[in-house]
Amino acid sequence: MGLWDADLLYEATGYLEQAATAFASLPEYDYEGDLSLVFSQFNLMQANIAIGDMKAIEAQTAYDEAQQLYETDEAQAEAKYLEATELLEESRAAYAASIVNMDSTIVVLDALSKELVARAEDMGISHEIINDFARKSSALGVEAEDFPWPPPPPPARIGIVTMTKNSNVRAEGNADSAQVGKVSSGESFDCVAIADSGWYQIVLPDGVEGYVSPKMAKLTED
Numbered sequence: 173m174g175l176w177d178a179d180l181l182y183e184a185t186g187y188l189e190q191a192a193t194a195f196a197s198l199p200e201y202d203y204e205g206d207l208s209l210v211f212s213q214f215n216l217m218q219a220n221i222a223i224g225d226m227k228a229i230e231a232q233t234a235y236d237e238a239q240q241l242y243e244t245d246e247a248q249a250e251a252k253y254l255e256a257t258e259l260l261e262e263s264r265a266a267y268a269a270s271i272v273n274m275d276s277t278i279v280v281l282d283a284l285s286k287e288l289v290a291r292a293e294d295m296g297i298s299h300e301i302i303n304d305f306a307r308k309s310s311a312l313g314v315e316a317e318d319f320p321w322p323p324p325p326p327p328a329r330i331g332i333v334t335m336t337k338n339s340n341v342r343a344e345g346n347a348d349s350a351q352v353g354k355v356s357s358g359e360s361f362d363c364v365a366i367a368d369s370g371w372y373q374i375v376l377p378d379g380v381e382g383y384v385s386p387k388m389a390k391l392t393e394d
Contacts (some may be wrong), residue, residue: 210280217273220266227263231256240379242322253321260318326375327364331393333372333384334360341382345371352382363391 234256241249341353345367353376355361361374364381371383372391 210277213273213276213280217270217277220270220273224263224266224270227259227266231259231263234259236379238321257318327373327381329362329364329394330366331363331391332360333363333374333389333391334358335384335389337388339384339388341374341376341380341384342371343382345369345373345383347385349383352380355384366391 234252238249238252238256241252335355335357338356339354340351341355343350343352346369355374355376361376363372363374365373367373367383370386372386372389373381373383375381
């Protein structure tokens with residue numbers, strides 16, 4: 173649920189460090205104050221992203237608990253849902269603050285880049301460093317979606333899958349997708365769908381859904 177792409181953030185950080193190196197080599201230019209501001213804002217941005225990620229995870233956990241409670245205690249489920257939405261708003265606020273930090277970083281870098289571009293030929297440094305940084309960093313943010321409420325009903329069971337061998341549980345109906353769990357021979361699980369590949373979609377005891385190969389299991393239809 174996190175709103176920032178870690179790979180892009182890492183790449184943007186690299187551009188910022190290149191920019192700092194370039195500015196440091198500007199002759200007779202008092203860059204230290206500006207660069208200090210740039211890095212302080214960038215560090216604040218990273219801290220706010222971390223807070224946003226943490227709150228987003230807490231919000232998702234609270235929402236998952238609300239969904240589990242909904243069938244047995246609607247009042248507690250509503251309270252847990254309220255907690256989830258408040259955490260989601262805190263996450264959004266942290267992400268919004270990180271964008272402000274990023275904007276401040278880019279404003280200062282833009283001003284510094286004019287000096288860099290003016291001396292680029294003498295220094296042999298490309299001003300595209302700054303442009304690339306701004307372009308990469310501006311691509312980081314996306315919107316968070318609200319939690320649906322009341323929660324959607326669980327998928328209807330179509331049968332019981334009994335494992336005939338120990339197996340990994342996959343996020344999608346193929347062996348190349350991410351592993352989301354492990355199951356043992358003899359265990360049984362609700363089956364809620366059959367993928368086009370023939371893999372069974374099962375529900376684990378913690379509510380996580382995933383797929384197992386029909387080579388590893390037997391389906392008894394309802």
